[in-house]
Amino acid sequence: MNERRVLLIPSPAGHGDVRRNNLQVVLRHLSMVGPDSRAAIAARAGLTPSTVSRLVSELIELGLVREAVVDGDPLPRRTGRPATRLELDGRHVLALGAEVNVDYIAVLCTDAAGRELHHTRQPFDAVAAGPQRSAEALAALCEQAIRTVVAAADAPLTVAGLTVAVPGLVDVARGVVTQAPNLHWTGFPLGDVLARQPGMGWWPVNVCNDANLGALAEYRVGSHAGVSNLVYVTGEAGIGGGVIADGQPLLGSHGHGGEIGHMKIDPAGPRCGCGRRGCWEALIGLGALLRAAGAGSSGPGPKIASPEAKVTALVRQAESGDARTLAALSDLGHWVGVGAANIVNIFDPQAIILGGYFRLIARWILPPAREAMRAGVLAPDAGNCELTTSRLGFTAAARGGTLHVIDQVMSDPARLARRGNADATR
Numbered sequence: 011m012n013e014r015r016v017l018l019i020p021s022p023a024g025h026g027d028v029r030r031n032n033l034q035v036v037l038r039h040l041s042m043v044g045p046d047s048r049a050a051i052a053a054r055a056g057l058t059p060s061t062v063s064r065l066v067s068e069l070i071e072l073g074l075v076r077e078a079v080v081d082g083d084p085l086p087r088r089t090g091r092p093a094t095r096l097e098l099d100g101r102h103v104l105a106l107g108a109e110v111n112v113d114y115i116a117v118l119c120t121d122a123a124g125r126e127l128h129h130t131r132q133p134f135d136a137v138a139a140g141p142q143r144s145a146e147a148l149a150a151l152c153e154q155a156i157r158t159v160v161a162a163a164d165a166p167l168t169v170a171g172l173t174v175a176v177p178g179l180v181d182v183a184r185g186v187v188t189q190a191p192n193l194h195w196t197g198f199p200l201g202d203v204l205a206r207q208p209g210m211g212w213w214p215v216n217v218c219n220d221a222n223l224g225a226l227a228e229y230r231v232g233s234h235a236g237v238s239n240l241v242y243v244t245g246e247a248g249i250g251g252g253v254i255a256d257g258q259p260l261l262g263s264h265g266h267g268g269e270i271g272h273m274k275i276d277p278a279g280p281r282c283g284c285g286r287r288g289c290w291e292a293l294i295g296l297g298a299l300l301r302a303a304g305a306g307s308s309g310p311g312p313k314i315a316s317p318e319a320k321v322t323a324l325v326r327q328a329e330s331g332d333a334r335t336l337a338a339l340s341d342l343g344h345w346v347g348v349g350a351a352n353i354v355n356i357f358d359p360q361a362i363i364l365g366g367y368f369r370l371i372a373r374w375i376l377p378p379a380r381e382a383m384r385a386g387v388l389a390p391d392a393g394n395c396e397l398t399t400s401r402l403g404f405t406a407a408a409r410g411g412t413l414h415v416i417d418q419v420m421s422d423p424a425r426l427a428r429r430g431n432a433d434a435t436r
Contacts, residue, residue, distance in 0.1 A: 029065075032057060033423045036065050037074060037098070041420065045078065045095040066096060072426050073102050073168070074122055074419070098123040102165050103419065103426065104156070106172040107411025108148055109220060110136055110200075112192050112247040114316055115148050117155040118408035122170065122416055124231065127159045129405065133316050141187070141198040148174065149207035168426055169213045173414040174200065175220035175407035177248045179266050185217040188266075191283045192248040216414060220244060221268055222259055223410025224402075225252025228363050230413055233401045239359045242406070243270065245366025246317065248283065249291040253357060260357075271295070275349055293345040296320065296367050302338035303327065317404060321370050328374055336374070343375035347382025347397070354383065354393045365400040372399040 035055045040046060043054075052062040069075035076099035100122025109116045116131035130151065136144045152172060160167055178190025185201020187193075201217045204210055225242035234240055242252040249271030253260040261267050271291035272284055279288030280298065292298060296317060305324040327335035350362050368375065376397065384392040400406055419426065 030422055030424055032065055034421055037420045037423060040098050045097040072423055074100050074423055102167050104167045104169045105412040105415035106152060107408040108152060109175040109407045110144055110148055111177055112136055115151055116408050117151050118412055119155050119159050120412040122419055128155050130155055136193055141195045145200055145203045149204055149210050153209050170419050171214040171415040173216040173218055173411035175218060175223045175411055177220045177250060180217050180219050182218055182265055220407040221250030221252040224365055224406035225254050226413055227402055227406045227410035229254045234361050237360050240361045240363060241353050241357060241359045242363050242365055245364055245368035247296050249295050273349060273352060290349040294342055299338060299342050303335045317367050321367050339371060339374040340378050343378035344382045346375055347379035348386055350383040350397055351386025354387045354395045358393055359395055361396045363398060363400050365406050366404055369399040369403050
């Protein structure tokens with residue numbers, strides 16, 4: 011594995027900018043390298059020991075870093091007592107990631123070091139509710155999650171921010187959902203509406219595409235963490251893609267890149283939610299599979315159910331050897347592989363990671379998918395690309411949301427101080 015390096019990025023001449031940049035350097039060093047000494051940070055970042063000491067003191071005061079001497083495991087030293095380790099703390103800094111999808115809303119809470127504190131997901135008909143009521147329901151779920159975490163905390167919490175994942179095109183700078191075909195939302199200012207909800211207006215609210223956030227989560231904490239070229243495929247009612255190229259998100263000139271679900275795969279295929287025919291989404295989305303297998307919403311059970319609940323009957327049918335279900339799974343696997351081959355030919359990734367509901371049916375769809383991918387890729391041996399499923403399941407987008415918030419804190423730790431200690435209990 012290549013060594014990760016933390017470099018001092020050139021900063022503007024202003025003192026505040028230099029200080030903010032140097033705080034970021036210290037935090038990112040501890041995030042990437044792990045616990046380390048002041049001297050080691052200074053040497054790696056090219057800062058003086060006195061500067062690092064001042065920065066560390068500020069980060070400790072903000073609750074982002076702490077000292078920890080590990081017994082029996084002192085850091086290398088020439089003389090004197092064992093060096094004091096510095097490590098990421100962030101126990102009392104709360105990052106929220108949330109998701110609105112066709113049939114559920116979800117909230118995930120972590121601290122600033124990425125440790126999960128709370129996760130909740132509930133069935134919700136976002137299409138019937140419409141954007142305004144969906145925003146209100148999501149805000150209520152966020153408030154409930156915060157209260158749960160606060161009740162279990164041993165000290166006041168500071169909410170660093172909220173990032174919401176949406177399945178569609180998003181104007182990230184304005185927090186506007188430009189177009190979300192499966193939600194039937196167009197031009198909805200989700201960020202502003204959420205920020206105006208009771209209890210939500212005193213921390214930053216961001217809105218991003220769900221696949222891009224899922225790709226971020228896979229790259230940072232998934233089973234393929236650190237793989238610098240990967241494509242993440244959402245497995246929901248809709249199909250989207252998040253692309254990591256050379257360790258960076260590939261978003262396109264307007265932030266609308268990665269809409270792989272709307273690749274034209276079969277011109278004579280079924281109609282897609284976007285209004286066109288033969289999109290990849292229309293062939294491999296969850297709804298398409300349920301219809302093909304005869305396990306749609308007409309059966310018993312609640313009208314609005316979690317994706318897992320919707321797939322449960324189908325999995326049971328497959329395990330019992332039901333011919334229609336097995337044929338539907340094999341057919342879906344084939345189309346997954348056809349689309350994956352297009353992705354490999356275009357992006358040449360090291361891995362394509364299938365998220366969401368694909369994990370629940372992996373044993374049936376991966377063999378035909380890999381076969382179709384090999385047949386469709388120009389490069390030998392399918393371009394040495396691994397086609398696999400995500401271990402993050404349906405949490406990937408919300409997890410990416412928390413990481414997005416943490417990245418904002420890493421980039422500007424002093425933002426917590428400028429906002430003051432916004433105790434989440436208030």
